[in-house]
Amino acid sequence: xxxxxxLVIVKPDAVKKNAIGDIVRILQENDLKLLAIKMVHLSKxxxxxxxxxxxDRPFYDExxxxxxxxxxxxxxxxxxxxxxxxxxxxxxxDPAKAAEGTIRKKYGTDVGRNAVHASDSHESAAxxxxxxxxxxxxxx
Ligand code: CMP
Numbered sequence: 234x235x236x237x238x239x240l241v242i243v244k245p246d247a248v249k250k251n252a253i254g255d256i257v258r259i260l261q262e263n264d265l266k267l268l269a270i271k272m273v274h275l276s277k278x279x280x281x282x283x284x285x286x287x288x289d290r291p292f293y294d295e296x297x298x299x300x301x302x303x304x305x306x307x308x309x310x311x312x313x314x315x316x317x318x319x320x321x322x323x324x325x326x327d328p329a330k331a332a333e334g335t336i337r338k339k340y341g342t343d344v345g346r347n348a349v350h351a352s353d354s355h356e357s358a359a360x361x362x363x364x365x366x367x368x369x370x371x372x373x
Contacts, residue, residue, distance in 0.1 A: 245303035
């Protein structure tokens, strides 16, 4: 196991549900250290750039409409095996399939409005962290 950094986003649906604090608390209580956090309202173009890996998927337009529909809260967390562990803590992409006790089970509505995003690999973390944060905004 190695210490890793991962990008987590509290999506617009969970911001509207006042779930930011609870989501940060759950991650911190799992030995994940919060290194960076901000609130941003993405434009449609910015959302398309962030999710460029999904550009050929049928849900790309719906996903980027939703992600630009209101403010979201990107964050960087660090910890042992953080990428895989955070994905376990947030649960399956579809909240209906997410395990009991996961963030998506608690706050997700459907596969589109699923409360949180988290990097799924080292490669995506390496793209997603600098998408939102420069070096001065990440606190060791
Ligand atoms: P996320 O972890 O942000 O990564 C890509 C997102 O695409 C995913 O969470 C879902 O919210 C979204 N997504 C995946 N499948 C669908 C779908 N069938 N319809 C709408 N959105 C989807």
